[in-house]
Amino acid sequence: MHRILAWICAAGVALLAAGCGESGPVTVHLFAFDRATGTYGERDVRLDDLDDLTQMRGASVEFVGGATLVTDLLEASADPTGDQILRAEGGGPVSCSFTERDGVFHADDYESLDMASSYFALWQARELFVDLGVDPAQLGTIRAYYHPRIEFLTRLVPTFWNLTDNAAYAPSFDGFLIVPHVAIAGTPFSTNLGIMTHEYGHRVFNRLVDHGSTVPVSVKKGWSEIAQRQIRAVDEGLADVFGHLITGQSDFIRPSLGDDDFGIDRDMSVRRVMSEAAVTDLLTPPADGSLEVYDAHLLGAVVAAALWRLGEDLGDHRRVALAVLDAERDLGDAIAQTPKYDFSTLELLGRIASKFDGEDRTTACAIFRDRFAALIAADTTHSMGACP
Ligand SMILES: [Zn+2]
Structure with a gap:
């Protein structure tokens, strides 16, 4: 019916x-x-x-x-x-x-x-x-x-x-x-206000990073598989920042899951550290170039949880959201000026940290280093910029 x-x-x-x-x-x-x-x-x-x-x-x-x-x-x-x-x-x-x-x-x-x-x-x-x-x-x-x-x-x-x-x-x-x-x-x-704001966050990402492109720039410009995986993951993680900000709920998807969790593990208040296994999985796409489904939500959840922690430690989640939007604008400009951009999660985290000064930047960098230690150790071609 x-x-x-x-x-x-x-x-x-x-x-x-x-x-x-x-x-x-x-x-x-x-x-x-x-x-x-x-x-x-x-x-x-x-x-x-x-x-x-x-x-x-x-x-x-x-x-x-x-x-x-x-x-x-x-x-x-x-x-x-x-x-x-x-x-x-x-x-x-x-x-x-x-x-x-x-x-x-x-x-x-x-x-x-x-x-x-x-x-x-x-x-x-x-x-x-x-x-x-x-x-x-x-x-x-x-x-x-x-x-x-x-x-x-x-x-x-x-x-x-x-x-x-x-x-x-x-x-x-x-x-x-x-x-x-x-x-x-x-x-x-x-x-669900959190979920719809998360989705709207993807649209804002499309506007600020992809400058409204109907095809993700990472696909259109033929980025490496590793760079494409990371920008998809980062897009997911940053969208969660806004779903949380508007609801005040670190697990804003939960009200839509009933009594089950359907394997969805996205609570931003959980301390999530990117494991060595996750780093290996990220950095070693199939050699034959065949299409493999990479679940961008896993890395995205680590990004989101780090940014939630930062908001808690600063006592100001709105400031974190503003820093994210600023970083998205910077990233969009950098991508537009580069024929084939070499995107990395670490670089994006550095961009976000650069939006804070003094003690606050130290706080941001400490969280990012803690949560992404395995990625920092493995990805020697990228750095977090503002977090030396
Ligand atoms: Zn999403």
């Missing part, structure tokens, strides 16, 4: 909404994070930047329903660095349904509640980055693809519910993927 409803709602393109006039900002009863209690629950929230409630469209986000996402192996073999390998096709405005009671709009179906809640989380994420000094013009309005049909591998083998209980940002079409939450008894990923 739930699945069928989702498809009808998502597929209901503009017909119903056309001609109704825009709602403008309204107060909506939705599902949201309450920072005071650290819990998710139902609340009445005014969506100040909303243009239209039915189409769930505003300055921050524009929902798209009924789209098909194609991951196309034929395109991948024709042009491995192209932006058509993962692409969004079709779709249009969604048509949500609400009933107004005493000045508050209540959703008439689950998907309308889900979209309003997701809109709120993405809006809050965007507000955070603007507050941290990211130019709103760089962020613009993002498309959120709601419950897209997903076709993996080739158009010849259509698939339907291929991806559930997750959220993602895709630079190739500059959009968020909001997929059905069907299997896990927790806060839906789409409404």
